[in-house]
Amino acid sequence: MNKPEILIIDDEPQIRRLLQISLESNQYKVFQAATGKEGIITAANHPPQLILLDIGLPDQSGHEVLQQLREWYNKPIIVLSVSDGEADIISALDSGATDYITKPFRSGELLARIRSAIRRDQNTNPNESVINSGNLSIDLVYRIVKRGEEIIRLTSTEYNLLALFAKNEGKVLTHQYILKQVWGVGYQTETQYLRVFVAQLRKKIEENPHNPEHIVTESGVGYRFN
Template identity: 45%
Template sequence: MTLPRILVVDDEPQIQRFLKPALSAAGYEVIEAATGAQALKALATQAPDLVILDLGLPDMDGKEVIASLRGWSQVPVLILSARDRESEKIAALDLGADDYVEKPFGIGELTARIRTALRHRARSEAVPSLIETDGLCIDPVRRLVTRNGETLHLTPKEYDLLLLLARHAGRVVTHRTLLTSVWGLAHGEDLHYLRVFIGQLRQKIERDATRPQIVRTEPGVGYRLWVDG
């Protein structure tokens, strides 16, 4: 059995010394890079299944690595960084990162995010006809949404919003991505507009809209559709 291969891109030796044995024990093959240039070379030659990427690299910003990579690969990228500014997270996610974890971090949280990203990649490659979570079923072919077999009546915009989140299930989707994809470029900054529609959508799809379990808020960044398993 071939182990999933993870490329860890970080110039802090202590992070590499901690992550390699921890991820190996969790069942992953680990390869390492300390610079953006080394990372791009490893991506091209060693075909990792997932990348853990620090934004603060000695030769280039990690966002440059994402931008370069997304020109030719859709490998999942998980940001691991001490930068806690929302603008940094949003910029990395908008460039194509799949998720982020802030330093300091726990290995349990990190491996959970890795599993989610790898599952999302598998689902994307399989192109599922149905998306199911917490009793909710989304059928993109029939444009039908049901909960426990009962049809839910969504407006066209509510459906488009839910489908976009579902197609990126398990990943953070930024406010700007949601707004421009569903309403167009002119609405890229209309956060109040988005919050209203998210509230309406939760009223229809959640068991308890005051404690949402399906569409979860990533404060200051965007939303994530939670998937079972």
């Protein structure tokens, strides 16, 4: 069986070595790059199933590398950074990062995030018309949402919001990204507006809106759909 291939783009040799040992012991094949340019060339010549991308690279910003990769690379990219600031996290996610992990990180957590990202990518079917999540089903063709056998009545905006969440299952979506996708560019600062709609949506689809299972808050950043 072919081993999943992961590309590490990081300028610190000790970090690359640590990641290589951890990944290879868990049946991954590892490629390495020490600069943004080298990473982009390596990914283009041999596209891996996932990329681990450090933000602090010597030749260019990891955010720039991320944007360049996302022009053609559509598989998971997990950003690694010493910064846990909301602005950096939001910038990375809005530029197309699949996930964001701050250094120092626990190997177990990183491996779990990698497994989850690869699993979601493998299970993604762009032509899938019905999305199922627990007792919730969303028919993207007929715009019908059910909880169990009960049809949930949603407004057009509530449905568009839920469909956006469901299509990005497991991925953190920032407030700005959601507002832009559902309401348009002019609403990107209206986070209170978004909170109101999320609260309304939770009342309709969650068993317990005060302890949601589907639409989970990522504090200060956005939401994740489970």
